[in-house]
Amino acid sequence: MAFPGVWSFFVVILVHCVKSGRPPPCDSEIYCTGDVLRQVQMAKLFDDDKYFVDMKMRVSPDIVLLAFHNLTQKAPNMTVVPSKLREFLIMYFEEPGKEFEPWNPPDWHEKAQFLDKVADKKLHDWAKKLHQLWKSLGRKIRPDVRDHPELYSQIYTPHPVIVPGGRFRELYYWDSYWVINGLLLSGMIDTARGMIQNFAYLVNRYGFIPNGGRIYYERRSQPPFFCLMVESYYQATKNDSFLRTVMPALDQEYRFWMQNRSVTVETNGKKHVLNRFNVLVDLPRPESYSDDIELAAGLTEDAEERLFAELNTGAESGWDFSHRWYIDSHGNNNGSLRDIQTSQILPADLNALLYRNERTLASFHHILGDSSTAAQYNLAAERRVEAVEALLWNEEKGAWFDYNLRTNSTHTGFYASNLAPIWAQCYKQPAMGDKALQYLKESGASLFANGVPTSLQDSGQQWDYPNAWPPLQHMLIEGLSKLPSVEAKEMAFELAQKWIKTNWVAYDKYEAMFEKYDVNGDGKPGGGGEYEVQLGFGWTNGVALQLLDQYGDRLTIGSGFTALSSNFTWLLSLLFCAWLIVH
Numbered sequence: 001m002a003f004p005g006v007w008s009f010f011v012v013i014l015v016h017c018v019k020s021g022r023p024p025p026c027d028s029e030i031y032c033t034g035d036v037l038r039q040v041q042m043a044k045l046f047d048d049d050k051y052f053v054d055m056k057m058r059v060s061p062d063i064v065l066l067a068f069h070n071l072t073q074k075a076p077n078m079t080v081v082p083s084k085l086r087e088f089l090i091m092y093f094e095e096p097g098k099e100f101e102p103w104n105p106p107d108w109h110e111k112a113q114f115l116d117k118v119a120d121k122k123l124h125d126w127a128k129k130l131h132q133l134w135k136s137l138g139r140k141i142r143p144d145v146r147d148h149p150e151l152y153s154q155i156y157t158p159h160p161v162i163v164p165g166g167r168f169r170e171l172y173y174w175d176s177y178w179v180i181n182g183l184l185l186s187g188m189i190d191t192a193r194g195m196i197q198n199f200a201y202l203v204n205r206y207g208f209i210p211n212g213g214r215i216y217y218e219r220r221s222q223p224p225f226f227c228l229m230v231e232s233y234y235q236a237t238k239n240d241s242f243l244r245t246v247m248p249a250l251d252q253e254y255r256f257w258m259q260n261r262s263v264t265v266e267t268n269g270k271k272h273v274l275n276r277f278n279v280l281v282d283l284p285r286p287e288s289y290s291d292d293i294e295l296a297a298g299l300t301e302d303a304e305e306r307l308f309a310e311l312n313t314g315a316e317s318g319w320d321f322s323h324r325w326y327i328d329s330h331g332n333n334n335g336s337l338r339d340i341q342t343s344q345i346l347p348a349d350l351n352a353l354l355y356r357n358e359r360t361l362a363s364f365h366h367i368l369g370d371s372s373t374a375a376q377y378n379l380a381a382e383r384r385v386e387a388v389e390a391l392l393w394n395e396e397k398g399a400w401f402d403y404n405l406r407t408n409s410t411h412t413g414f415y416a417s418n419l420a421p422i423w424a425q426c427y428k429q430p431a432m433g434d435k436a437l438q439y440l441k442e443s444g445a446s447l448f449a450n451g452v453p454t455s456l457q458d459s460g461q462q463w464d465y466p467n468a469w470p471p472l473q474h475m476l477i478e479g480l481s482k483l484p485s486v487e488a489k490e491m492a493f494e495l496a497q498k499w500i501k502t503n504w505v506a507y508d509k510y511e512a513m514f515e516k517y518d519v520n521g522d523g524k525p526g527g528g529g530e531y532e533v534q535l536g537f538g539w540t541n542g543v544a545l546q547l548l549d550q551y552g553d554r555l556t557i558g559s560g561f562t563a564l565s566s567n568f569t570w571l572l573s574l575l576f577c578a579w580l581i582v583h
Helices: 004-020 035-042 061-073 082-092 113-117 121-136 143-147 175-185 189-206 226-237 240-260 286-295 301-316 348-367 371-391 416-424 430-443 470-482 486-510 538-551 566-582
Strands: 138-141 262-267 270-275
Touching (some): 035 082, 113 538, 121 486, 138 143, 175 226, 189 226, 226 240, 226 348, 286 301, 416 430, 430 486, 470 486, 470 538, 486 538
């Protein structure tokens, strides 16, 4: 049945797409665009905008749209009051979570081999609890999502998943790399394989892997860790048959990044190709709709569209958000979130990751007997490391820095990502690794007691100081542990010790793992950004298990006042010293 409200909606969307040349976040006129989304989100009925776009429709979208059209016709200025909006939602939507059915991972078992490596009694007991957490984070999508996708924002995938936790109810892309590594340590090979098969399924459907398992993420990705997930699985299983099965999806994802997220930059008469994040969607993010609208208040229509595109791009980076992406009117990365220009930055960590992907893809093709394709990937890796050295490496400072396409210069502030090429081994000269270690020491970022901060700039954004994030800690520790010097390896262990103690103290206080932590307080969860700190937490668990596996014979919580705050412990020490002086 056709009716004026639906037709007017399609006209609005058509006009927008013709004008901007860019698609909406997805094709749903309820979850991604349209008046239902706008009025519900701007009424702020829920603490988190993500809540509404995760709700399931009870009836078909056409019926929902017709009902809302009739409701607006009776409302003053066609704006529905909050009480009527709530009644409308109760009648036509179900609360989030109905897209999943109960599921207990069948390959979970009580005894995981990595536990034998953990010598400290307290850490051993804690590691068993982390191993238990996989069961609470398991999700299986109901067949109804496959059979009636029009009723859900959930993207159907055929295999169960381990989710991050909290508001992140569904599969997420780069989170899953550390989740899968943790699952493999827990002996959950089938669950890990199923998650990888889901990502291959998404590549086959979309040509790339979306940010997460919701349709409103359909036109943006996240840092491409799919290849490294397969590498972890292959190292654990040596399953050549499985590798051959997923190889086409790995190649396809790499082509997506090179065809849609690459730029050519010329320096010293030579052209280099590097990658960036760049989402061609200039509408508000549905899951953060009201935040984006309020941030854009007062801008011209063109400036508003540019801001929305950059916010989507910042979300694709995984660092949503950080002053790392700001480019102010002078070309510097100062300013505020309205200055975000992520698409104009060539990130050091993204390009290091793609280098590691290229080397890994070359290795995979060599294993499968395709020496010609392996040689092509090796050549791409060689060209990339030359580009990274030419554009991102700073010999004087001894680190790699993001490249600003607007100013053709680098941003030299400290970010944990400045050291990602060590982790990816994306450099030619061994001295670069030694210099990068000195850069880390001299920056002061390694001196915090509870982890390495994401940056040293307190912007109020969650991917800045004082927050420390699990994946960045692991990449830094793994990178330092690969350097040949004893000093670097010892630094890696010291950072692992700090991080494990931070996680353990938080768990001792709250019986929870958090997505991020504050470097200034033992066990204090991180903050800032668009939402409250989340519990769970998939990648935090995975990183902790990997560090316990790698250093379990040396890591220790120790004795004494471990569960007390560092400030209180410091005060006791000071009082004791004073007593000694007096006596």
